[in-house]
Amino acid sequence: MKHKKTAILIIIVLIGITAVLFYLAKAGHLKSISKVEPPLPVTAQPASGHSGHESQSQPPASHEREEEEVPTVEIPLEKQQLIGVRTVEVSVKPLQKIIRTVGRIEYDEKKIAAVNTKFDGWIEKLYANSSGAYVKKGAPLAEIYSPELFATQQEYINLIKWRKQNNSDHLGRMLTKDAEAIIEAAKQRLRLFDITEDQIQEMEKRDKPVRTLTIYSPVSGYVLQKSVLQGTRFMPGEKLFDIADLSTVWVIADIYEYELPLVNTTQRAIISLSSLPDKEFSSKIDYIYPALSADTKTAKVRFIIPNPGLRLKPQMFTDVQIKIDLGKKLSIPEDAIIDTGTKQIVYVDKGEGYFEPREVALGFKGEDMVEVRKGLKAGEKVASAANFLIDSEAKLKGVVPLHKQ
Numbered sequence: 001m002k003h004k005k006t007a008i009l010i011i012i013v014l015i016g017i018t019a020v021l022f023y024l025a026k027a028g029h030l031k032s033i034s035k036v037e038p039p040l041p042v043t044a045q046p047a048s049g050h051s052g053h054e055s056q057s058q059p060p061a062s063h064e065r066e067e068e069e070v071p072t073v074e075i076p077l078e079k080q081q082l083i084g085v086r087t088v089e090v091s092v093k094p095l096q097k098i099i100r101t102v103g104r105i106e107y108d109e110k111k112i113a114a115v116n117t118k119f120d121g122w123i124e125k126l127y128a129n130s131s132g133a134y135v136k137k138g139a140p141l142a143e144i145y146s147p148e149l150f151a152t153q154q155e156y157i158n159l160i161k162w163r164k165q166n167n168s169d170h171l172g173r174m175l176t177k178d179a180e181a182i183i184e185a186a187k188q189r190l191r192l193f194d195i196t197e198d199q200i201q202e203m204e205k206r207d208k209p210v211r212t213l214t215i216y217s218p219v220s221g222y223v224l225q226k227s228v229l230q231g232t233r234f235m236p237g238e239k240l241f242d243i244a245d246l247s248t249v250w251v252i253a254d255i256y257e258y259e260l261p262l263v264n265t266t267q268r269a270i271i272s273l274s275s276l277p278d279k280e281f282s283s284k285i286d287y288i289y290p291a292l293s294a295d296t297k298t299a300k301v302r303f304i305i306p307n308p309g310l311r312l313k314p315q316m317f318t319d320v321q322i323k324i325d326l327g328k329k330l331s332i333p334e335d336a337i338i339d340t341g342t343k344q345i346v347y348v349d350k351g352e353g354y355f356e357p358r359e360v361a362l363g364f365k366g367e368d369m370v371e372v373r374k375g376l377k378a379g380e381k382v383a384s385a386a387n388f389l390i391d392s393e394a395k396l397k398g399v400v401p402l403h404k405q
Contacts (some may be wrong), residue, residue, distance in 0.1 A: 072354040073347075073394040080353065086385035087349045088333055090376045095366040097262065097324040103253035103318040109243035109306065115135065115217045118193055118236050120145030124212045126230040128241060130221050137220040141241055142228070143212040149193055153209030157185040160204060188213040221245040223312035245316075247309050251283070262324050262364075263288060267304060269322045273287065273312075281305045285322075324393040326364050329371040337362070337370060338391050345401055347390050349381040355390055357401040 075085065086267065109263045125143040128135055190200055195213070203210060225242040228234060251271055255263055265288065271281040283303040292299050303320075305312070337360070338345045344362055347355040358376030376382070383390055394400070 008068060021384055047079045063266055071358055071399045072350055072356050074353050074392065075355060075390060075393060076284065076353050080144045080386075083386045083389045085387075085390065087381040088302040088384040089139050090330065090332055090372065091277040091378055092328050092330050092381060095331055095364065095369055095371060097326055097364065097366045098263070099255065099259055099320075099322040099324065101253045101255060101320050101322075103303070103320045104315050105245070105316040105318060106252050107224070107244045107314050108248050108250050108252040111219065111221070111248065112224070113221070113243045113245070114239050115141060115215065115241040115243065117144065117146075117215070117234065119148045120233070120235050121149065122233050123228050124228050126228070126253070128217075128226065129225050129230070131223050134153075134244065134391045135217045135221065135223060137217055139217045140214050141217055143214050144161055144234075145212050146255050148219060149195075150209055150211065152189050152193065153203055154185070154188070155207055156190060157201075157203060158206060159183045160185055161207070211255045215240075217241075217243055217281045220247075228299060238250045243361055246307055246310050246312075248304055249312050249314065250286075251303040251305060251318055251320065252302070253301045253318075254293070254296060255288075255301050256298055258313065260288075260299055262326075263301065263322065267322055267324065269320050270302060271305060271321075272319045274319075276311065314318065326366060326371070329363065329366075330373075330376065330378060331366065331371050332376070332382055333370045333384045334365070334368050334370050336382045336387060338387060345391070347383040347387050347394075349383060350374070355383060355394075357391070357394055357399060359401045 011331070073082075084100055084301050088162050119382030121144045123142050124145050126141075127143075128141045132193045159179070163183060187200060194215075196216075199213070200211075221243045223241055224244050225239075227238070228240050253269075263283045263285065268282055271283060273279070285301055286304050287302040289300040289302070291309060307398050332346065338347075343359050345357055346360055350356050358375055361373045363373045365371075
């Protein structure tokens with residue numbers, strides 16, 4: 001009897017569970033059917049003449065393009081004071097650049113004189129007998145003997161004598177004009193040998209040729225090079241002496257390639273020497289050489305300065321400063337820029353302790369100031385001190401500047 005009751009209870013429980021499962025399955029099926037969207041009603045297409053109404057009846061796009069959010073990093077005011085944050089206003093102001101370089105004093109090549117002759121001969125006596133000797137203009141340098149020059153002198157003296165002898169009779173007076181032309185031709189040959197008028201007059205007074213001829217210095221200066229010794233022979237055109245006038249000297253300075261566009265021949269420079277601390281020279285750029293040095297990749301710039309008292313010596317080093325006016329530019333302090341190597345970033349003060357990292361494009365660099373060509377506007381404020389600490393905080397928080405095309 002007990003077993004029969006237990007079996008009946010089990011059958012009732014199974015029937016109940018089956019009924020519950022059937023009910024749940026049926027409810028889920030109806031719910032899925034209710035989720036199916038009803039088909040859209042078919043609408044009649046408007047006529048072609050009413051196309052304008054069709055465009056007006058279309059609803060706007062459901063999703064608009066969102067602007068990219070400006071990234072900022074928060075530095076509370078108390079923390080700003082603690083780390084020493086300072087800001088500066090971006091403004092348009094005159095920008096100046098000073099190019100500082102090193103120069104060398106060189107001989108003024110325009111004032112170097114080469115002494116030579118147009119005939120061959122021998123050095124009979126040498127007055128300027130050492131390199132570096134100072135000679136004045138017109139001072140004797142050497143006495144030379146030349147058979148060719150001696151023969152030309154003899155011809156000229158003979159013609160002078162012939163003219164004097166034939167002036168006494170009638171025939172001689174008739175030949176005077178021809179004689180004068182021949183004498184003038186002989187005299188011209190002496191001039192072409194660089195014989196001075198004083199030396200020619202001295203020949204006429206002595207009435208005989210001079211065995212040795214003295215050559216004189218054409219300028220006052222120092223003997224740079226002495227190519228002959230006493231008793232040596234020289235040939236026509238062979239250089240005997242180089243004499244340099246040091247009343248003015250050249251200063252040759254090196255300018256880097258990236259600074260060349262800023263340099264022109266209208267600019268002036270201040271030149272100073274450590275050996276003359278109380279003296280400064282002002283000079284305009286005389287010449288910019290057309291080629292760069294293969295070793296240093298610099299161009300040479302030349303200045304001409306006076307040398308009073310001959311205190312400036314060739315191969316002395318000088319300090320050269322060229323001041324360049326770049327005009328009015330939108331600029332910020334150089335300390336406000338963080339250079340990553342591939343881009344330049346500044347932190348713009350947005351107020352209430354927020355700073356925006358912003359990429360900028362830079363131009364000319366002046367004295368502690370840099371031109372900003374792109375990325376900032378006049379009136380904005382940028383961090384000029386402790387900006388590296390702000391940058392570190394931004395990197396820890398993953399704040400990076402927006403990439404702008």
